Amino acid sequence: MALQSLDIKQRSATTTPSTQVRETIEIAKLIDVSACIGCKACQVACSEWNDIRDEVGNCHGVYDNPMDLTAKSWTVMRFTEVEQNNKLEWLIRKDGCMHCADPGCLKACPAPGAIIQYSNGIVDFHQENCIGCGYCVTGCPFDVPRISKEDSKAYKCSLCSDRVAVNQAPACVKACPTGAIQFGSKEDMKDYAAKRVTDLKERGYDQAGLYDPQGVGGTHVMYVLHHADKPDLYAGLPANPSISPLVSLWKGFAKPLATLALAGVALGSLFHYVTKGPNEVSKEIEDEIEKEDAK
Amino acid sequence: MIRDPKDLKRYEPRERANHWVVGISFILLALSGLAFFHPAFYPLTQLFGGPTWARIIHPYLGVLMALSFLGLYVRFKHLNKMTPADKEWLAKAKNMVDGNDHDMPEQGKYNGGQKVMFWALAICMLLMTVSGLFIWRAWFGFDITLVRMGAVVHAAAGAFMIGLIMVHVYAAIWVKGTIRAMWYGTVTRGWAKQHHRGWYRQVTGK
Numbered sequence: 001m002a003l004q005s006l007d008i009k010q011r012s013a014t015t016t017p018s019t020q021v022r023e024t025i026e027i028a029k030l031i032d033v034s035a036c037i038g039c040k041a042c043q044v045a046c047s048e049w050n051d052i053r054d055e056v057g058n059c060h061g062v063y064d065n066p067m068d069l070t071a072k073s074w075t076v077m078r079f080t081e082v083e084q085n086n087k088l089e090w091l092i093r094k095d096g097c098m099h100c101a102d103p104g105c106l107k108a109c110p111a112p113g114a115i116i117q118y119s120n121g122i123v124d125f126h127q128e129n130c131i132g133c134g135y136c137v138t139g140c141p142f143d144v145p146r147i148s149k150e151d152s153k154a155y156k157c158s159l160c161s162d163r164v165a166v167n168q169a170p171a172c173v174k175a176c177p178t179g180a181i182q183f184g185s186k187e188d189m190k191d192y193a194a195k196r197v198t199d200l201k202e203r204g205y206d207q208a209g210l211y212d213p214q215g216v217g218g219t220h221v222m223y224v225l226h227h228a229d230k231p232d233l234y235a236g237l238p239a240n241p242s243i244s245p246l247v248s249l250w251k252g253f254a255k256p257l258a259t260l261a262l263a264g265v266a267l268g269s270l271f272h273y274v275t276k277g278p279n280e281v282s283k284e285i286e287d288e289i290e291k292e293d294a295k
Numbered sequence: 296m297i298r299d300p301k302d303l304k305r306y307e308p309r310e311r312a313n314h315w316v317v318g319i320s321f322i323l324l325a326l327s328g329l330a331f332f333h334p335a336f337y338p339l340t341q342l343f344g345g346p347t348w349a350r351i352i353h354p355y356l357g358v359l360m361a362l363s364f365l366g367l368y369v370r371f372k373h374l375n376k377m378t379p380a381d382k383e384w385l386a387k388a389k390n391m392v393d394g395n396d397h398d399m400p401e402q403g404k405y406n407g408g409q410k411v412m413f414w415a416l417a418i419c420m421l422l423m424t425v426s427g428l429f430i431w432r433a434w435f436g437f438d439i440t441l442v443r444m445g446a447v448v449h450a451a452a453g454a455f456m457i458g459l460i461m462v463h464v465y466a467a468i469w470v471k472g473t474i475r476a477m478w479y480g481t482v483t484r485g486w487a488k489q490h491h492r493g494w495y496r497q498v499t500g501k
Contacts, residue, residue, distance in 0.1 A: 110332070110334070131346040131349070133331065137442075250447045272469070278471050280471045285489045
């Protein structure tokens with residue numbers, strides 16, 4: 001970890017700057033929804049590489065399996081049937097952590113170093129520092145982190161930070177049989193996406209586009225969507241995600257403001273005592289009581 | 296323990312015990328809660344056996360404080376009804392703070408400031424309890440908007456309540472002869488005559 005620690009851009013609950021001297025390239029994973037066949041090889045590869053085996057669930061009558069992200073399923077394919085331009089369309093979106101440039105989870109996390117953002121853009125959970133409060137879930141605009149029922153720690157996609165650190169693509173990228181998942185520098189991925197978007201537009205998808213939402217500063221997992229004007233069609237992908245104003249208020253200026261206010265009350269009390277002196281029973285009243293007793 | 300037979304009884308043993316349970320649970324909650332609020336306070340989690348233990352224990356202490364405060368609330372709410380004399384007292388509170396309490400209107404068992412404190416704490420306790428349940432993930436899974444609102448309300452009401460308790464504790468330190476009421480339940484007649492003359496007349500018949 002000695003060298004890797006140079007690549008930390010931000011760490012949770014830390015008020016001093018993290019290492020800034022070394023600059024690495026920003027990476028990104030590009031998911032081309034239009035090329036996905038829904039085979040779930042990515043789900044399996046994720047489970048294989050990360051050595052996590054989710055419980056075998058039940059069939060719910062739909063293709064989604066498991067039905068949702070869990071502490072042991074860091075990516076799931078979400079299948080949606082929609083009608084667009086009088087045609088039935090089967091939309092398949094690989095869901096998981098978006099690795100936001102401005103991560104709500106990291107902002108909300110109270111445990112120093114439990115969430116790390118690397119300079120390459122990966123947002124990683126370091127479970128050994130996680131205390132299980134679930135604030136990351138509260139902070140996430142995409143509803144991604146999951147708290148394990150076994151150990152109460154938060155889990156999500158690491159973008160295979162261990163593989164990326166040694167110049168390997170994430171496991172899901174390796175496994176994808178159609179090339180629907182691409183990996184590289186964020187710039188290259190944007191260029192690749194632009195080509196795909198041009199192709200899709202030529203094939204009649206006028207609203208095709210790249211999903212790299214600026215409300216969270218852009219993401220390091222991006223989508224090519226045939227209906228970029230309606231991201232909501234893809235199993236509720238938010239159109240304009242951003243960190244909730246409630247979370248910004250809570251973990252933004254309220255923190256230093258309240259801390260200063262409390263320090264002010266404490267110091268104010270001390271100086272009140274020092275300047276005004278204690279409030280003692282007056283001599284006059286003590287004398288009155290003494291007189292009563294003497295009677 | 297009776298220190299002076301002429302001292303006036305202000306609190307029953309069960310009332311003092313109840314106050315101590317609220318006080319201890321409050322201090323533990325404030326220390327652990329601040330740790331989750333701002334990283335500057337994070338080392339306080341070591342007092343609870345580490346950060347994860349602090350996270351586990353905090354909400355249970357909250358339940359203890361909510362229930363024990365309910366006890367205080369039921370015992371003392373009838374003594375905290377606002378009266379015109381309290382409003383007059385509050386209007387002159389600045390003189391009191393300046394250490395100049397000669398012209399203050401006569402007060403019963405509690406003065407206007409104490410009553411404001413009582414109601415402010417009651418409201419904060421209610422907000423803390425409800426918002427705390429919203430964000431207690433070990434047992435509950437509320438809608439994300441409720442959780443987010445809960446987090447904001449919990450932090451705001453918590454910080455405000457810590458401020459209130461600082462004032463509460465300081466007032467007890469500042470007004471000499473007050474803290475013994477919390478330990479032994481008694482105060483001197485002089486103390487009562489000076490600070491709560493209405494109550495003094497009521498209990499002594501003078």
